[in-house]
Amino acid sequence: MLLQPSLHNRNPSISPSLSYSRPLQSRVSQIILRQSSSPFKPPAISCSVSQVHSYNTMDYERRPMVKWNAVFKRISLMENPELGAATVLNQCEDEGKKLTKWELCRVVKELRKYKRYKLALEVYDWMNNRGERFRLSASDAAIQLDLIAKVRGISSAEDFFLKLPDALKDRRIYGALLNAYVRAKMKEKAESLIEKMREKGYAMHALPFNVMMTLYMNLKDYGKVDALVSEMIEKNIQLDMYSYNIWLSSRGAQGSVEGMEQVFEQMKLDSMINPNWTTFSTMATMYIKMGQLEKAEDCLKKVESRITGRDRIPYHYLISLYGTVGNKEETYRVWNTYKSVFPTIPNLGYHALISSLVRIGDIEGAEKMYEEWLSVRTSFDPRIGNLLMNFYVKEGKLDKAEGILDQMVELGGKPNSTTWEILAEGHTKERRISEAFSCFKDAFLADGWKSWRPKPVTLSYFFDLCEEEGNLETKEALVGLLRQSGFLEDKTYSSSVGLSNGALKDEAGSQDEGDGSELLNQLQSSI
Structure with missing residues (x-):
């Protein structure tokens, strides 16, 4: 199946041991009262929905650089988010700062980047209430629909869609609603909508097909993935990198090495496509699933050879996939290469490494890396400690798992x-x-x-x-x-x-x- 970055990235270069002396509940409760307080997961057989903002639905006004980040920080760091983004925006204007659409759209983009969807939607609500000042375009409406679906649910998104004037209902609006249906795995509604998109001529490019193929992958309806690819070929719709990666995943998920390799050969013949690291990481994942470990490791070498620029994500995938293969030496080698390229490693990187070491069985190494992370972390991610806790519990070492929790809370972490x-x-x-x-x-x-x-x-x-x-x-x-x-x-x-x-x-x-x-x-x- 398709690895998540394959659809999310527009241009991818793709032991502590403390024990409790009194009941757990009371100790942790006391600690929490004293201190009040996206990591990487091992590759999984799953697909993710293409994001609206990944396909250029933001068309900001061209303006000089402004300090939009000051507004973003005030909104994102609100002590009481329940007051809403409008409170901050009203305060800004009361201070004499007239906010522009460019600034506000840039704030929305950043809020979406950090998955602060409710606050992002509130910024748009604030602009909607000032229609005389802000002209909202079809791309703005597409983003709003996407946010409404995430914050208020599909029914609210449908109501928003129905109330839009026909002049605004272009392919981006339909695409945003299709995304919402697919995220919710609403197969019938998604199929009905894409049929309307075909009738309106909005399904003449790869994106809506990729979104529908994502749905069928998540529903394990692999035959329909092949049917959509055939439709694209018949209609001379160019398959993009995501199309091929989903197709590869579909063949691999069916356990067909030959079928997957046939798709890869066709991909190489396509002059418009240059297989990148996401292609080979996808194939490596499928080979691992099918027990073809030698071929998987060959793909991982190709992943490494295609890393360009300052992209950290390929390293996370390499570390995780080598851990899944069980190759401890390569896991550490890639980790050391990663650390030599980047002066700091985010939580995501440590999560990938510790997860891999636990899978390999190198618990001593995992504990050592956990201690290293504790010494360099900039924020506390409970999911990293959970990796060791889960291992300890499965091994019947509940006291060590409780020790991780105790230490987590003492250091300001918040258990999830x-x-x-x-x-x-x-x-x-x-x-x-x-x-x-x-x-x-x-x-x-x-x-x-x-x-x-x-x-x-x-x-x-x-x-x-x-x-x-x-x-x-x-x-x-x-x-x-x-x-x-x-x-x-x-x-x-x-x-x-x-x-x-x-x-x-x-x-x-x-x-x-x-x-x-x-x-x-x-x-x-x-x-």
């Missing part, structure tokens, strides 16, 4: 939902129901009430333990939290954690919606 889920798994293995449930509650609170989706296998083990110990009260309490979060509305998910519809009614049917809120209030007040 995965941190607590890892500890919940560890306590479940040691048959500590109360401690595991406490971790589950912290996981719900860590990243937002409805943002964490617990792993079904972890929940199943916990529910089984509750049944064995006859502790149905705790089981029902966790079911209530899951139901309040909306996860149990997904029948596939609820069955995967061992909860049938009948069981849900028996165990939780007596609770109304207010009980879930009460549980949430209780666990919040317990911190």
Whole structure:
């Protein structure tokens, strides 16, 4: 499958051991009260949706350089983001600083870069309320639609689309809505929309086809990927780098070495395409999946030979892929090369290395690199500590996992939902129901009430333990939290954690919606 940078980048050159002397909940709670506080993941078989801003939908007015970053910093560093971006913008104007569209669009671009979508949308809302000053173009509308889908949901994005005047509904607007449908995996709506785009002549370039192929890859409907490629060839629509990379991924995901290599040969014959590092990293991932490790390593050499400029991302992929292959020597060699090229290494780089060393089994090396990261970090990313914590729990070393958490919080880090889920798994293995449930509650609170989706296998083990110990009260309490979060509305998910519809009614049917809120209030007040 396609590695994520293949669709995100427009021009890719693509052991600490502290233990607790008192209950975990109370210690961490006390530490948090004293101190209040995108890493790289190993290549996965997944596709990501092309971003609107990656395809030149921003058409700023040509103006001299201005200090837009001052406005961006004031918005992004707000002590209380709930006040909204409009508060900052109004303050700026009250201070006599008349804001221009160029400045505001540049602020939006930066906010989107750091995934501050809600604030970015609020900037556009502020401009919309001053229509006499700001003329918003079709590209602005496309960006707004993209933001609305991410912040307020698909229904709101559809309403926004319907209210737009026909004069603004160009291929960028349709493309933004298509992106939204594909991100939500809404197959029927995406297929209906692209058919309208065909009728309007908006599907005469590679982008909408790439977006639809991304959808089919995520749905594992590989036959439709081939069908879209055939349509492009029949209509003389030029395949771009992303098209070929998705096609390669589709063939590889089907386990066809020959099919993938046929696509690569066709790619080499295309005079408009020059295979880059993302192509070879994609092929390396597919070869690894199919057990062709020698061919995978040959592709990794080609990845390295195609790194240009000051692009860090290829190094992260090389380190991770060599770790997946199990080649410790090459993992360290690439790491040392990386450090010689760049004076500082971001969290992303350390995450890639430590993850690889854990997979290889070099735990001593992983712990050493973790200590090095602690000494040079500029921000605390809990996902790096989670790598070691997860290993310790799987090895039955819960005390060492707790030591990582203790140190993380002491140094100002904020555990995320995965941190607590890892500890919940560890306590479940040691048959500590109360401690595991406490971790589950912290996981719900860590990243937002409805943002964490617990792993079904972890929940199943916990529910089984509750049944064995006859502790149905705790089981029902966790079911209530899951139901309040909306996860149990997904029948596939609820069955995967061992909860049938009948069981849900028996165990939780007596609770109304207010009980879930009460549980949430209780666990919040317990911190």
